[in-house]
Amino acid sequence: MRFTLHGAHIVDATMDVERGNVVVDGTQIQAVGQSESSEAQHIDASDSIILPGFIEVHTHGGGGFNLHTTDVEEIRSYRHWIPATGVTSFLVTVVGTPNALPDAQLQTAVAAIEQAQQHAPEPGAEPVGIFLEGPYISVKKRGAHPPIWLRIPDEKETEHILEVTRGHLQLLTIAPELPGAHDMIRRLVEAGVTVSIGHTDTDYDQAREAIQLGITHATHCFNAMRQLEHRNPGPLAAIIQAEQVLGELICDGVHVHPAMMDILVRVLGPQRTVVVTDALAGAGIADATFEFAGQQARVICGAARLEDGTLTGSVLTMDQALRNMLDITHVSLSEMSRMLSFNPARSAHVTDRKGLLKAGYDADLVIYDRSLQLQATICRGQISYATDAWRQRLNV
Structure with a gap:
């Protein structure tokens, strides 16, 4: 699965970016920040906060x-x-x-x-x-x-x-x-x-x-x-x-x-x-x-x-x-x-691939809304949990 979560508030232990993108390609994060992929499905995440799983x-x-x-x-x-x-x-x-x-x-x-x-x-x-x-x-x-x-x-x-x-x-x-x-x-x-x-x-x-x-x-x-x-x-x-x-x-x-x-x-x-x-x-x-x-x-x-x-x-x-x-x-x-x-x-000895929003890391993501209610969880690029609204947004 290849997609871009667009315009989200992206946060991990090393950054807090008010508006940015997370590009997922298969099981890994391809890019974080302002990068986008013209080949990927674009998903509006402007009302969301994205953190590492x-x-x-x-x-x-x-x-x-x-x-x-x-x-x-x-x-x-x-x-x-x-x-x-x-x-x-x-x-x-x-x-x-x-x-x-x-x-x-x-x-x-x-x-x-x-x-x-x-x-x-x-x-x-x-x-x-x-x-x-x-x-x-x-x-x-x-x-x-x-x-x-x-x-x-x-x-x-x-x-x-x-x-x-x-x-x-x-x-x-x-x-x-x-x-x-x-x-x-x-x-x-x-x-x-x-x-x-x-x-x-x-x-x-x-x-x-x-x-x-x-x-x-x-x-x-x-x-x-x-x-x-x-x-x-x-x-x-x-x-x-x-x-x-x-x-x-x-x-x-x-x-x-x-x-x-x-x-x-x-x-x-x-x-x-x-x-x-x-x-x-x-x-x-x-x-x-x-x-x-x-x-x-x-x-x-x-x-x-x-x-x-x-x-x-x-x-x-x-x-x-x-x-x-x-x-x-x-x-x-x-x-x-x-x-x-x-x-x-x-x-747990997995800092080489988990714990951050970083290119090359596992696509383990949690998506919250702005009131800090969990909306979706992505495990190695797979949608493992989503609310009904986010299932429609992710087309799953």
């Missing part, structure tokens, strides 16, 4: 679909649903399983990723890797992860995980205070995996030491970690001071108070903040009851909770995350694009 590096599912699964078709169904929230790429998040490594779920994730690669371009968001959230996390800061899922870092298990994931493991959360954690961090960094500090009861000094080993990401800042105190600064202070570390923020206003959301963005800056949803299968479904890795959960007052009341994940979607952040924090639309697209692309 959102990249979800921490989500467990949505639309009734789980990513921690042994069913490849469930991940495929999620791929087709998630563009309705502006997401064009994501990591398949896998958690723990009782008394064992989640081999079956990791193998399913690999199969789903490789299937998507073989059938590209297919309408739907692209799974660009795997995020293993645990099982190497603190029992004190485990959140909704049952103790029976948790494990101690082990050299043989590290090699096994790397073998099973076949080069698709992009991100892993670890509590660095666990025995054997330092060796695991070193090996994963050597293998090109982004290592994230999270679900941790580590103190400030331990966190600084672990960061020096190569940690460059922090899993949902504030949540499931020792808190920031003036005499006991904990891991968050070490994260803030380490300029190479990107920090996740769940911006539903439930996991983190709006005032603290704004403070975190002020101290990390948009250059280091990664907006995530930590969404569960119930995201996008009103009053949902659903499952999180074998545990029953339900939505209560806009939050996902287990049967015992424990807060677990969220029901936030990325299109709403953009609006929340603009309402609550001091950031610009360009800075928002950095936090929703470019920064997560860094942690």
Whole structure:
């Protein structure tokens, strides 16, 4: 498909152009700015804002679909649903399983990723890797992860995980205070995996030491970690001071108070903040009851909770995350694009082709109207979601 989106407000982490064009040729962006293509279909986008597609590096599912699964078709169904929230790429998040490594779920994730690669371009968001959230996390800061899922870092298990994931493991959360954690961090960094500090009861000094080993990401800042105190600064202070570390923020206003959301963005800056949803299968479904890795959960007052009341994940979607952040924090639309697209692309190792509106990059686009309501999502040049009005405009 070859077309030009004409006269739009185009925004990414590097630019904010009030009137410009985006030329799409097949799966890639051909040109951005004032360039046009006489051979392409011209589509009036003068009433629209175009941003790079959102990249979800921490989500467990949505639309009734789980990513921690042994069913490849469930991940495929999620791929087709998630563009309705502006997401064009994501990591398949896998958690723990009782008394064992989640081999079956990791193998399913690999199969789903490789299937998507073989059938590209297919309408739907692209799974660009795997995020293993645990099982190497603190029992004190485990959140909704049952103790029976948790494990101690082990050299043989590290090699096994790397073998099973076949080069698709992009991100892993670890509590660095666990025995054997330092060796695991070193090996994963050597293998090109982004290592994230999270679900941790580590103190400030331990966190600084672990960061020096190569940690460059922090899993949902504030949540499931020792808190920031003036005499006991904990891991968050070490994260803030380490300029190479990107920090996740769940911006539903439930996991983190709006005032603290704004403070975190002020101290990390948009250059280091990664907006995530930590969404569960119930995201996008009103009053949902659903499952999180074998545990029953339900939505209560806009939050996902287990049967015992424990807060677990969220029901936030990325299109709403953009609006929340603009309402609550001091950031610009360009800075928002950095936090929703470019920064997560860094942690997922896809900045060579995703996260910006740039010639030669994947044609992953989200189209908003001027009131910031999502109108269309384009995944690698394919229309994966559109309102009725935009389907007519795009002739699909």
